[in-house]
Amino acid sequence: MSRDDACPFCHLPPGRVLRSSTHARAIADAYPVADGHTLVVPVRHVASLFDLPVDELADVWRLVGEVRAALAGSHEVDGFSIGVNDGEAAGQTVGHAHVHIIPRRRGDVADPRGGVRWVIPDRAPYWEPDR
DSSP states (O other): OOOOTTOTTTTOOGGGEEEEOSSEEEEEOSSOSSTTOEEEEESSOOSSGGGSOHHHHHHHHHHHHHHHHHHHHHSOOSEEEEEOOOSGGGTOOSSSOOEEEEEEOTTSSSOOTTGGGGGSGGGSOTTSTTO
16 A cells, blocks of 8 residues: 555554544544544545545445444434545645545534535525526
8 A cells, every 4th residue: 555654644543543444544533623523534645536446445435434324323413514625726735535524413504505515605605596
């Protein structure tokens, strides 16, 4: 497996890993936006999930599903935002691919409609009549 000596996700201390699979690790986000915010990180060091071989990518998404199910069962959760920042222009700040699993609760934002569309705020509220 490829590793990067300077990458924080390539050298996770065992105590930081919440769950693991053959090709991925789940860890608590160091700067969570919600209680239970978790990252699923491939073991192989790649900047984009789409640089992974198909079997490793499938394993990442399998672990995302397991983490989502565990969070749904252990936290009062009404929904999830699950996302990937793929590239610097998309907001990726760590150059090692990872998937955010963010538990959502009713009332955590004033109006959750549009979800991930809010990454470009001027275009998010497509339902407004003057758009």
